Amino acid sequence: MAEPLIYELSVPGREGAKPPQLDVPPAELPVDLLREELPLPEASEVDVVRHFTRLSHLNYSLDEGMYPLGSCTMKYNPKVNEVAARMPGFTGLHPLQSEETVQGALYLMYHLQEAIQKIGGFAGVTLQPAAGAHGELTGVLIMQKYHLDRGETQRDTILVPDSAHGTNPASTNMCGLRTVQVPSDERGNVDLDALQSLVGEHVVGLMLTNPNTLGLFDENLEEIIALVHGCGGLVYGDGANMSALLGVMRPGEAGIDVMHFNLHKTFSTPHGGGGPGSGPVGVVERLVDFLPGPVVAQDAELSDDEAPYFTFVTPPKSIGPVKSFWGHFGVLARAHTYIRMLGDEGMKRVAEHAVLNANYLLSRIKDVYPLPYDRICMHEFVVAGHFAEAPGVRALDIAKRLIDYGLHPPTNYFPLIVHEALMMEPTETESQQSIDAYADILLKIAEEARTHPEVLHDAPHHTPVRRLDEVRAARQPVLRYRREA
């Protein structure tokens, strides 16, 4: 059943949640400044609860089942994280309270900074960026300012592999820099010869996703880093795929100079139907002074043994703040909780099982789904959603058919360098049984593609709405509710 819009449930004169009575003498209202009408819906509280509850039933969610969107790391969101973030001494904190009144929050932020430094092998961390792409922007600004500070004003180019997330070149453009694309080689690595011909004194840095978006660890990592450092450039690590490396490798140790982390991927905080995320950025020693401000520091002079004292400090050459206040504290509290419960051994286990699960799923389907790069994968892999024996069936059809079986499709049509890509990331929190069930359905759909392709073309069949007309949505945009005239 379709759910009406909240406006369509509105009844003139109906009241919702009730504010308190005015307990002070009223002031005179500025008559000439008052708005004429306020066309918000009028619904009762019970109407509102039922409306949004019914809407919730139209969503597929991670709490319902496996959600193997490649590059998105839809791992289980622990419930304790939600309890943690809702502690009254956290939710009730005003961001501009004096430091002495927020020591508990600063303690948490300081220790999260420290933990991310240790996990990534970095010398400094900012928790301010609001999401992964925001962390990228932060990282590129840091690289840019580092070179400017050294007087190397000629550096205007960021190298981006062709397998990169679209946010990499977009972040580059936001900083007024040029993007030059680096091709991949036949094993899915950055093409070293091409890179060799592209490096030079015009290069700000290279943005490297490793494992890359094919789910492959770049076999030439050390050569790549040496080439970029050799021309005076910096190496940016896109940390979207950090789940594969937790406790297994520290990017900062391997020569990555700056990297963002996605707390909403790697560190289990929920995606919220599109946010909020959190994109802390870690940097090596030579970039620490450029971090956006402020960061949390432990003040040795004000600390005594029993109670260390924390303060906000703005790094001396800071690129400036990238958002209001200090970061998505509510998300930070969740990630802190997760890291505290895992420790060193837990981190390593996450990476190992994320990689084990991806390789296991791949082993179950690779004889049927064409695999463009036949290697051991990391936490995710890419196959082609296209069969020689069923030329009319596309990746999109397979994705939509999965929905009929009550499963969430993988990422499709990304990365762009694989034709009809299906990108799958089971994550470590899925059991063998749930991966087997997913693999069984994928194999069944491949069979259907040969025998009954029309079933795939028409999928999904049982959802509240079926394939939606996206062309119409874009050509004749209806972006808000309009009252009947």
Next chain:
Amino acid sequence: MVYIPHTDEERQVMLASIGVERIEQLFNDIPEQYRYPTLGLPEPVSEMEILEELQELSAANLNANQVPTFLGAGAYRHWVPSVVDAIISRGEFFTAYTPYQPEISQGTLQAIFEYQSMICDLTGMEVANASHYDGATAAAEAVLQALNVFRLKRKKIVLAPTVHPQYRAVVRTYAQGLGLEIVGDEDPTLPLTKVVELVDENTASLIIQSPNFLGELEDLTGLADEVHRRGKKALLAVATNPLSLGLLTPPGAFGADIVMGEGQPLGLGLNFGGPYLGFYTTRQKYARQMAGRVVGETVDVEGKRGYVLTLSTREQHIRREKATSNICSNQGLMVLAAAVYLAALGKQGFRKIAELNYHKAHYAAHEIAALGGYEIVSRRPFFNEFVVRCPAPVAELNHFLLEGYDYTIIGGYDLERDYPHLAQHMLVAVTEMNSREEIDDFVAALAEFRATGGYHG
């Protein structure tokens, strides 16, 4: 192991299927010298223990909800109806991803569509996106949109000095590589009438705030026309407090081209500064230059109404290096909270909350003005925030309120931090959460501070 379900036996079966003997073999591509470092994280704890730890940290903070608080400056203590957290705590919403598969994401998509509609209604604008990170980044995105509208040919942005200092700082952070000229706020006392005169043919946008950072309502009458005339169609972007629009004529009705700001007052807790919500609206004609995700209505193959993410050709995953914004994850769950908040209060309740803020702020200002030694310097009327000139540095007064008085009170914002000419000026916020008793206590504390000479003056 916590959150990892595998048994030893299952691991063996899985490894055999892959064709390796040990998990470590899966990591052979990693250069050996970097493999398996010691991280040095603290020893892990159980759920029970971490909750004890966090309760201690939580208790080490002074919870602004438990004491009289008069601090605003961009984040406000408001009543959040219980329904908001009840809805956003549903796993169906908060454990879903960005709605890329519309057939199984109609809940999120429709909620965003309703949010976009209500935000348009509030601001008097034609299109809204599905959010930016917060008010400051929404202001920065307004700059990017304006540059985009003029195809990066105009290089000047005019910023009023009464725009939130953090918004102005974030605009400068975003713009540092773009070779822009950002003017208008060098002189913090420059009135808006003079700021507008800086708009010229090379200007992409004038950015103002109303109610401004000092709580005052700017006169928007004729402003858009003047900006369009002086700046040959330059854009007027107005940051606003959405709650004030429960009462006041929205900037959209005055012809603004972009209306945006901090959505935290719409049902989001203080949370030490985030996650909040950057709401963002513009005119229909600029819809394709606006960044961020947008949900649109369409039909399915059977003609049934449904919702999808749309206008995606503007976005980074299609445009890549041609994109002017990189936003991807936004504030999805906060958008839902704002939608539930607005729906739950509805037309009457929302107006009522706005009125409570207005009346209580004016009551507090009236009482403070009567004390002697304190002066209200904001032009009336304001909305829920105003500036008080104090008899001593605000830091001293706030210290007294926190520790020197009978009750703990969180005082207002020290404007000297951003405006050197406003030493001894406090920005005081009063919301529906401040009972008359709290306000009277605050006023009494101010009186005692002055009377006891807890200052040098």
